[in-house]
Amino acid sequence: MKSKVSEMLKEMRKGETQQQLSMELNTSRESISAYETGRARVPQDVAQNLMTKFEDPWFAFALRNEYTKTGPMRLNGPNFDGHRSAVREKTIEEVKEVLGTLEAFSFAKPLQNISEWERPKAKLLAEHIIEAVTALEHTLAVLCDEAGLSYNEEWQEHYTQLKVKGYLI
Incomplete structure:
Protein backbone atom coordinates (compact mmCIF):
# COMPACT_ATOMS: atom_id res chain seq x y z
CA MET A 1 0.00 0.00 0.00
CA LYS A 2 1.34 3.42 -0.97
CA SER A 3 1.84 5.95 1.77
CA LYS A 4 1.22 9.68 1.60
CA VAL A 5 5.01 10.12 1.40
CA SER A 6 5.14 7.84 -1.64
CA GLU A 7 2.25 9.63 -3.30
CA MET A 8 3.70 13.05 -2.68
CA LEU A 9 7.23 12.21 -3.79
CA LYS A 10 6.22 11.52 -7.41
CA GLU A 11 3.95 14.55 -7.37
CA MET A 12 6.68 16.85 -6.03
CA ARG A 13 9.29 15.95 -8.61
CA LYS A 14 6.89 17.10 -11.35
CA GLY A 15 8.78 16.82 -14.67
CA GLU A 16 12.04 15.80 -13.09
CA THR A 17 13.00 12.20 -13.78
CA GLN A 18 13.78 9.65 -11.10
CA GLN A 19 17.34 9.59 -12.42
CA GLN A 20 17.73 13.36 -12.07
CA LEU A 21 16.36 13.31 -8.54
CA SER A 22 18.51 10.34 -7.58
CA MET A 23 21.64 12.16 -8.72
CA GLU A 24 20.69 15.23 -6.65
CA LEU A 25 20.06 13.08 -3.59
CA ASN A 26 23.11 10.88 -4.11
CA THR A 27 21.05 7.71 -4.23
CA SER A 28 20.03 5.25 -6.94
CA ARG A 29 17.16 5.63 -9.39
CA GLU A 30 15.93 2.26 -8.15
CA SER A 31 15.73 3.68 -4.62
CA ILE A 32 13.63 6.61 -5.81
CA SER A 33 11.35 4.16 -7.61
CA ALA A 34 11.04 2.05 -4.46
CA TYR A 35 10.16 5.14 -2.38
CA GLU A 36 7.54 6.25 -4.89
CA THR A 37 5.87 2.85 -5.13
CA GLY A 38 5.95 2.26 -1.38
CA ARG A 39 8.28 -0.74 -1.60
CA ALA A 40 10.77 1.07 0.64
CA ARG A 41 10.57 3.80 3.23
CA VAL A 42 12.43 7.04 2.65
CA PRO A 43 15.47 7.08 4.98
CA GLN A 44 15.96 10.01 7.33
CA ASP A 45 18.86 11.58 5.42
CA VAL A 46 16.96 11.37 2.12
CA ALA A 47 13.81 12.78 3.79
CA GLN A 48 15.81 15.75 5.09
CA ASN A 49 17.31 16.35 1.64
CA LEU A 50 13.84 16.17 0.08
CA MET A 51 12.55 18.74 2.58
CA THR A 52 15.46 21.03 1.73
CA LYS A 53 14.87 20.62 -2.00
CA PHE A 54 11.10 20.88 -2.15
CA GLU A 55 10.26 23.11 0.86
CA ASP A 56 6.85 21.48 1.12
CA PRO A 57 5.09 21.77 4.50
CA TRP A 58 2.56 19.14 3.44
CA PHE A 59 5.41 16.71 2.81
CA ALA A 60 6.63 17.45 6.35
CA PHE A 61 3.18 16.46 7.64
CA ALA A 62 3.31 13.22 5.66
CA LEU A 63 6.83 12.37 6.82
CA ARG A 64 6.08 12.99 10.47
CA ASN A 65 2.89 10.96 10.35
CA GLU A 66 4.43 8.08 8.43
CA TYR A 67 7.38 7.72 10.77
CA THR A 68 5.78 8.52 14.11
CA LYS A 69 2.07 7.85 13.47
CA THR A 70 1.45 11.14 15.28
CA GLY A 71 1.00 14.77 14.42
CA PRO A 72 -1.45 16.44 12.09
CA MET A 73 -2.34 14.91 8.76
CA ARG A 74 -3.21 17.14 5.82
CA LEU A 75 -6.95 17.56 5.92
CA ASN A 76 -8.62 16.70 2.63
CA GLY A 77 -12.09 15.37 3.46
CA PRO A 78 -15.35 16.63 1.99
CA ASN A 79 -16.02 18.89 5.00
CA PHE A 80 -12.62 20.60 4.91
CA ASP A 81 -12.37 24.06 3.35
CA GLY A 82 -8.70 24.71 2.64
CA HIS A 83 -9.09 28.32 1.57
Whole structure:
Protein backbone atom coordinates (compact mmCIF):
# COMPACT_ATOMS: atom_id res chain seq x y z
CA MET A 1 0.00 0.00 0.00
CA LYS A 2 1.34 3.42 -0.97
CA SER A 3 1.84 5.95 1.77
CA LYS A 4 1.22 9.68 1.60
CA VAL A 5 5.01 10.12 1.40
CA SER A 6 5.14 7.84 -1.64
CA GLU A 7 2.25 9.63 -3.30
CA MET A 8 3.70 13.05 -2.68
CA LEU A 9 7.23 12.21 -3.79
CA LYS A 10 6.22 11.52 -7.41
CA GLU A 11 3.95 14.55 -7.37
CA MET A 12 6.68 16.85 -6.03
CA ARG A 13 9.29 15.95 -8.61
CA LYS A 14 6.89 17.10 -11.35
CA GLY A 15 8.78 16.82 -14.67
CA GLU A 16 12.04 15.80 -13.09
CA THR A 17 13.00 12.20 -13.78
CA GLN A 18 13.78 9.65 -11.10
CA GLN A 19 17.34 9.59 -12.42
CA GLN A 20 17.73 13.36 -12.07
CA LEU A 21 16.36 13.31 -8.54
CA SER A 22 18.51 10.34 -7.58
CA MET A 23 21.64 12.16 -8.72
CA GLU A 24 20.69 15.23 -6.65
CA LEU A 25 20.06 13.08 -3.59
CA ASN A 26 23.11 10.88 -4.11
CA THR A 27 21.05 7.71 -4.23
CA SER A 28 20.03 5.25 -6.94
CA ARG A 29 17.16 5.63 -9.39
CA GLU A 30 15.93 2.26 -8.15
CA SER A 31 15.73 3.68 -4.62
CA ILE A 32 13.63 6.61 -5.81
CA SER A 33 11.35 4.16 -7.61
CA ALA A 34 11.04 2.05 -4.46
CA TYR A 35 10.16 5.14 -2.38
CA GLU A 36 7.54 6.25 -4.89
CA THR A 37 5.87 2.85 -5.13
CA GLY A 38 5.95 2.26 -1.38
CA ARG A 39 8.28 -0.74 -1.60
CA ALA A 40 10.77 1.07 0.64
CA ARG A 41 10.57 3.80 3.23
CA VAL A 42 12.43 7.04 2.65
CA PRO A 43 15.47 7.08 4.98
CA GLN A 44 15.96 10.01 7.33
CA ASP A 45 18.86 11.58 5.42
CA VAL A 46 16.96 11.37 2.12
CA ALA A 47 13.81 12.78 3.79
CA GLN A 48 15.81 15.75 5.09
CA ASN A 49 17.31 16.35 1.64
CA LEU A 50 13.84 16.17 0.08
CA MET A 51 12.55 18.74 2.58
CA THR A 52 15.46 21.03 1.73
CA LYS A 53 14.87 20.62 -2.00
CA PHE A 54 11.10 20.88 -2.15
CA GLU A 55 10.26 23.11 0.86
CA ASP A 56 6.85 21.48 1.12
CA PRO A 57 5.09 21.77 4.50
CA TRP A 58 2.56 19.14 3.44
CA PHE A 59 5.41 16.71 2.81
CA ALA A 60 6.63 17.45 6.35
CA PHE A 61 3.18 16.46 7.64
CA ALA A 62 3.31 13.22 5.66
CA LEU A 63 6.83 12.37 6.82
CA ARG A 64 6.08 12.99 10.47
CA ASN A 65 2.89 10.96 10.35
CA GLU A 66 4.43 8.08 8.43
CA TYR A 67 7.38 7.72 10.77
CA THR A 68 5.78 8.52 14.11
CA LYS A 69 2.07 7.85 13.47
CA THR A 70 1.45 11.14 15.28
CA GLY A 71 1.00 14.77 14.42
CA PRO A 72 -1.45 16.44 12.09
CA MET A 73 -2.34 14.91 8.76
CA ARG A 74 -3.21 17.14 5.82
CA LEU A 75 -6.95 17.56 5.92
CA ASN A 76 -8.62 16.70 2.63
CA GLY A 77 -12.09 15.37 3.46
CA PRO A 78 -15.35 16.63 1.99
CA ASN A 79 -16.02 18.89 5.00
CA PHE A 80 -12.62 20.60 4.91
CA ASP A 81 -12.37 24.06 3.35
CA GLY A 82 -8.70 24.71 2.64
CA HIS A 83 -9.09 28.32 1.57
CA ARG A 84 -6.81 30.58 3.61
CA SER A 85 -9.74 32.51 5.10
CA ALA A 86 -11.52 29.34 6.22
CA VAL A 87 -8.29 27.91 7.64
CA ARG A 88 -7.69 31.16 9.55
CA GLU A 89 -11.22 31.20 10.98
CA LYS A 90 -11.07 27.54 12.02
CA THR A 91 -7.72 28.16 13.71
CA ILE A 92 -9.10 31.10 15.70
CA GLU A 93 -12.05 28.93 16.76
CA GLU A 94 -9.81 26.03 17.84
CA VAL A 95 -7.34 28.24 19.70
CA LYS A 96 -10.15 29.96 21.63
CA GLU A 97 -11.62 26.56 22.49
CA VAL A 98 -8.31 25.17 23.77
CA LEU A 99 -7.65 28.32 25.81
CA GLY A 100 -11.03 27.99 27.52
CA THR A 101 -10.47 24.31 28.26
CA LEU A 102 -6.92 24.96 29.48
CA GLU A 103 -8.08 27.74 31.80
CA ALA A 104 -10.78 25.43 33.24
CA PHE A 105 -8.41 22.53 33.91
CA SER A 106 -6.28 22.68 37.04
CA PHE A 107 -2.60 21.80 36.99
CA ALA A 108 -2.31 22.50 40.73
CA LYS A 109 -1.61 18.90 41.70
CA PRO A 110 0.54 16.29 39.96
CA LEU A 111 -1.40 15.03 36.95
CA GLN A 112 -0.76 11.39 37.77
CA ASN A 113 -2.91 12.02 40.87
CA ILE A 114 -6.01 13.33 39.10
CA SER A 115 -9.24 11.67 40.15
CA GLU A 116 -11.49 9.59 37.94
CA TRP A 117 -13.94 12.47 37.63
CA GLU A 118 -11.07 14.78 36.49
CA ARG A 119 -9.81 12.29 33.87
CA PRO A 120 -12.54 13.15 31.28
CA LYS A 121 -11.56 16.83 31.62
CA ALA A 122 -7.93 15.90 30.98
CA LYS A 123 -8.96 13.86 27.94
CA LEU A 124 -11.05 16.78 26.63
CA LEU A 125 -8.09 19.11 27.08
CA ALA A 126 -5.84 16.71 25.15
CA GLU A 127 -8.45 16.55 22.36
CA HIS A 128 -8.69 20.33 22.17
CA ILE A 129 -4.89 20.71 22.15
CA ILE A 130 -4.63 18.26 19.24
CA GLU A 131 -7.38 20.10 17.34
CA ALA A 132 -5.62 23.44 17.90
CA VAL A 133 -2.23 22.03 16.86
CA THR A 134 -3.80 20.62 13.68
CA ALA A 135 -5.41 23.97 12.89
CA LEU A 136 -2.23 25.93 13.64
CA GLU A 137 -0.09 23.60 11.52
CA HIS A 138 -2.51 23.98 8.61
CA THR A 139 -2.42 27.75 8.99
CA LEU A 140 1.38 27.71 8.96
CA ALA A 141 1.44 25.50 5.85
CA VAL A 142 -1.06 27.71 4.01
CA LEU A 143 0.82 30.85 5.08
CA CYS A 144 4.17 29.49 3.87
CA ASP A 145 2.68 28.15 0.63
CA GLU A 146 0.78 31.28 -0.32
CA ALA A 147 3.12 33.97 1.05
CA GLY A 148 6.23 32.33 -0.35
CA LEU A 149 7.80 31.83 3.07
CA SER A 150 10.26 29.01 3.62
CA TYR A 151 8.73 26.43 5.93
CA ASN A 152 12.20 25.10 6.72
CA GLU A 153 13.67 28.54 7.41
CA GLU A 154 10.76 29.50 9.67
CA TRP A 155 11.40 26.41 11.79
CA GLN A 156 15.17 26.96 11.80
CA GLU A 157 14.71 30.57 12.94
CA HIS A 158 12.38 29.33 15.68
CA TYR A 159 14.97 26.80 16.88
CA THR A 160 17.63 29.53 16.89
CA GLN A 161 15.39 31.76 19.02
CA LEU A 162 14.72 28.90 21.45
CA LYS A 163 18.48 28.46 21.86
CA VAL A 164 19.04 32.20 22.32
CA LYS A 165 16.34 32.25 25.02
CA GLY A 166 17.88 29.26 26.79
CA TYR A 167 15.11 26.77 26.02
CA LEU A 168 17.40 24.55 23.91
CA ILE A 169 21.05 23.66 24.20
